[in-house]
Amino acid sequence: MLFCSRQHLWVRLHRTAISGGLVAPRAAWRAEIGLTARGLQDVGTVHAWKCVREVGGAVSAAEPLIHIDWDGQQISDGDELYHTTWNTVEGRTTLRAPMDGVLLFLHDGSGPIDPQTRLAELRVDKPGLNGAKGLMNEEAYMRAVEGLSPGMFGGEEDNTGGPKYSRYG
Secondary structure, three states, X not given: OEEEOOOOEEEEEXXXXXXXXXXXXXXXXXXXXEEOHHHHOOOOXXXXXXXXXXXXXXXXXXXXXXXXXXXXXXXEOOOOOOOOEEEEEEEEEEEEOOOOEEEEEEOOOOOOOOOOOOOEEEEEEHHHHXXXXXXXXXXXXXXXXXXXXXXXXXXXXXXXXXXXXXXXO
């Protein structure tokens, strides 16, 4: 499994082959893509999910695949009577293709997502895989995110003294 620390996503590769008519089969991979636990810490309560590419079409590295619009609550300073006040925080997380390939699958946004959820799948040939930038193994990814503060919705156990956030519901 490979990871991208910029987008906090994982890529699971499965070897396959591409064949077509008179051409000899050539090496290819199915690349399943999802968000890591750290990536999901930056996603609040999802209220809109938009697939921005068509399954079956070619995609280039860094092209948007899915827009995830979310919102949540931020604890702000208390008032003069020490009542907690909340601000609404809204944002968009965009899942981007980590490499060139052909789009085989996009998650439709139904049901909950977690760090094991496959959000997209690409068919990637050797040049597409070799051209991928920013991918690393799990050990390198863990080192890369080790010093980062938790995401907005990281939870109390991830508290670093920064502002606190909460998902709705």
